Amino acid sequence: MLGLPRRWLRQLTYLIGFLIVAIILLIVANSSNVIKLQDYIPTSLTPSFFQPSADSYIVDISINNCFAYNSGNKKCGIPGDSEGKYGKIPEDSSKWIKLDKDLLLGSSWIKKQFLSYKTVKSSVFLGAFEEDSDSNEKRDNNKITEKLVIIDIAISNPSQDSKIKGNEKLKLPKYIIDEFHSGKVFDDDAHKNLIDNDNDIKPIKIDLEKDKQNSASTKLSEAAKQKEFEENIQPQNPSKSDGSIEENADGDIVSENQEDGDIKSSKRSVETSRHELERMLYVPTKEDLAKDGWVYKSNGIWLRYGKVQANAVTGIDILFGEDAVDPRPNWNLIKDGPLRDIATQPDKKAYLTVRKGDKVNYKQAKYSPVLKINKNGKFKILQVADLHFSTGVGKCRDPVPSSSKKGCEADPRTLKFLEKVLELEKPDLVVLSGDQIFGETAPDSETALFKALHPFVSRKIPFAVTLGNHDHEGSLTKSEMMSLAASLPYSLAQLGPEDIDGFGNYVLTVEGPASHNPALSLFFLDTHAYSQNPKVTPGYDWIKENQLKWVEETHANMKKAIDAYTHIHLSMAFFHIPIPEYRNLHQPFIGEQKEGITAPRYNTGARSILNKVGVKVVSVGHDHCNDYCLLDIANKDSEEENKMWLCYGGGSGEGGYGGYGGYIRRLRIYEIDSNNAEIKSWKRTEQEPDQIVDTQILVTDGKVVNF
Template sequence: MTRRIVRTIVQVATAAVFTFVVVFFLDRNFRVLPNALHEFLPTHHPGFVITDITITSCSTYNLFSSCNLDPEVWHRIEKDLYLGKATFSSAFLHVRRKREEQLTAEDRVVVDVSVGRLDPGAKGGKSVNSPEEKWESRPSGLWVKRSSKKGASDSKEAVTGVDLLFGDDATEARPGWTIMGTPLLLDAGRSIPVAHVTIKRGAEKAMPKVVPRVGDNGKFKIMQLADLHLSTGVGHCRDSLPEDYNGGKCEADPRTMEFVSKVLEDERPNLVVLSGDQVNGDTAPDTQSAIFKYAQLLIKHKIPYVSIFGNHDDEGSLSRAAQMELIETLPYSLSKAGPPGIDGVGNYHLEILARGSSDHSAITLYLLDTHAYSPNENKFKGYDWIKKNQIDWFHETAQSLKKNHKQYTHVHLNVAFIHIPLPEYRDGNLTFVGEWKEAVTAPVYNSGFRDALVEENVVMVSCGHDHVNEYCGLSMNEDRPALWMCYGGATGFGGYAGYGGFHRKIRIFDFDMNEGRITTWKRVEYGDTERRLDELIIVDAGRPIAPMQE
């Protein structure tokens, strides 16, 4: 009898430990499941309306708690409200949704959402809710108003999408979506960014059609934003100068966005190129919230933009592919994943059309993914390189466009943007203008992309990655100028800048298609903010030229 009791106790204890492990690793940390299932699940499809919303919480202390609901009824938004930072707790938002044609007389459609401690429908301590539409309490201060009125699903108030964003500086970039003000009431510490519910009402909003084109004056201006290093939440400043700025208080992302906004308003670019490391992956447990910061600002200014990835972008919650899938859907985004079967995500080109109503290309931008870290550290330490199939794609694309480019009545210009610099940036014989403050962290292996650029008449390439290098260097073919290789100069306060008192920069490229000329300069965040730094003509009459001697 005693042995049987002992055996039973051991079996129960073993089962409890097994349950603890399963709950902790599978229920709490959903990323152990395949990324394709969980990294980016849309919360709305055309034709769906939301019929209910709730929150579940679970704890590893309580083996009977669960963050799951019946998947046949509820859709779980795969973002832990604690962002995986609470040691023993997790919580998830769930929505019930139906297609409009499947709604029954018993179904009630969500027409409003609120967050707070008190009933939003109560005034003076008394409820003013109508029987048909009353506020219903849900966990974490969430309130839901549902309507059973006929036609509620067709009204402009019907909620058709629900999502989560994080941080005190969270912002929406999607048309038709609204953040519900107050963050959810969670027992999270200060180190965990607050969670906001955001909703979409009604049908999908039409996207503005954007066709970048040279102005009637023959000008086109590109702003390069290099290394924004945005976080989930306001972020922490690194190497910010001056140290007593704003009383010594520096929030990285708000200061970065303020800098970008000022230069956008001053320079009024026709296009923005985001050249990688927009997201500071290890401080962005919700990558979507970080992306929306720069996207919302560019959408607000109605400026088209293209983006490529750096080595840190996909170190957060979303892969390159999932990020690009999201970015492609945003207003004013001209970003593309690029052709399948080519290494990387974001190998594509963009045509800037000639002035007027012409359909001829005046400027071609080539954008390529430079990947992240070396796939063979034993042989080639450091960073990855542009692969042969990318270079082949570039050659094929450039050759296929030549016939069309020849129809342009002025000089057509080809330029390129990448994140990690090419090995030739290390060339000590470069004629360069600007500051070279740190070692060039280009890949050790040289795959030959610099020569491919020259062969296809690309006159300039610009990168990011090395934050405090901010020069343009002229690469030569024997004694003939062949290619300008520039740095953007780091923009974001969430990334390092600790070499020689660096102030954040933004690089501008001004195209004068009347002359086939490219002029570049930088704008600085602090100090002489109005001045154009290191202004330089790098291309004239369609050819790279040496800098003028003073």
């Protein structure tokens, strides 16, 4: 730098100054939503101080009833435009958003109950007010000068909250008390305040005659109770203003007898050390709550208002059941208590979940890892078939042993088994092959699906999803179910091409250990549900011709990259309903076949097309009590002879049927060895998850292995 000409140094100084000014302007413009850097720079590359503010903020919440016959009306159950905080704001700046979930879960024939929240665009809080469409006059800005938004939410649980000393009357949510308490600086003044407000300080003795002592203490107690009742708040610091209790300069308690006017003083006989206090939580008063921005709404919901900030509440949702979970990293499920006065079933109570800050893009690299064979040439896949999760804990169907049926909760028991296998196997990818939820027991499909996918999201394990015939029988359609699954962190699921039948037709590739070329291709197909023409072809639906054409075209587009892979490329396929060739049981198989094969009766030639694109192993679910791998040989003893393994994952969920011949729930694992172009498989059962069952090598050197 010292050796540079002055002219260069001057120009470099100008450049640095220009960059600093430009960065400051970008920060201001981005925070004011003048520009949105996320539209130009990936979120993963955007510095934290450049993170965009929310497009809108939530300013109010309302729960309203709606007559069942009118529930199809989008406005039914939504407050009027002029209702809620700030009143009426031009429609394009503010609106009520109704969660399309009946809080009663259809339990009432007369009414439905909906939660709505009111949003206001961020530009409103920045002063960009628009003209009122009715009067064409500039909107009066007085009502919104405070510019407050919801920054926190708490839910009360009276039966638990009332157990907190000093909270018996207000029954404030413990969350508010903890939050208020954590924000206090505990110095000597705060310590004194805690002492004075502690109702349970008993080591205070008054040196009066016994009868006057009893009388005075009784009057003190009654006065304190009367004051607490009238104000409905935690008793405040004793003061002379009420004419009954004061403390002199020496720390004496002075009592005034209202009957005879005599005043007596007494000494504290023991020291009230901060270490001897039984309660160290300060219960805020109504005034404290107001200063801190807390406001009670209804149904146990408390809202905290504050100035617009990055971590303000920007999303609200409802999940059901004590076992509900929210796998989304920036969402918080409030489990302190369910919403009150909601007439739902005991195991399906409504819980609030909230998002703070802006919506996160889960497709960024942090949440969407690239699949890759590890340095040892291995890649492990766990297939999870037929979880059959419910809204609420669900009931066990045909558990083994049968003696365990009483009081058996299906979903918690299934999760315990699944999580045990995840710990043992530590898979690189999880494939859910359909019927993640059992529609008829899942009036809120989102709750059930979140439970099914949470184990993988929480462990940061990539997962893929195909749909079964029961996934769309709850509150969400097939398109909505696949979209929801695809939207979550670590999900590699895709909705698939719009012009192809079904939802969830896609392919994933796993890179080789030393290159980006695909070492393994995984095809996922939607096998739909029931036959569209049951009178002609009863039973289940089939893979459509345009899906198979898409498979061929996709493989052709991948061929150049596949050919660039220096080892032998392998392919597998996963879907829910088996293809007709699964019925070829005259051929060798390993595993159990304890129920009929419910494949479609119409054959579109899916096996032939899959063989054409190199698929050596197909794995499905659907038939819970079958878990075999069948070696299917087509065109035997001819030049076109080809072999393919047709495998079942085996049912894993206690919420689905089972029990044929004492069938035990199980999970299937596949291990790919790219060094030997090998695919190996085994299973683990709920009864003995530590034991490996039916280990078999399916493919070696890229070729299907004979028995």
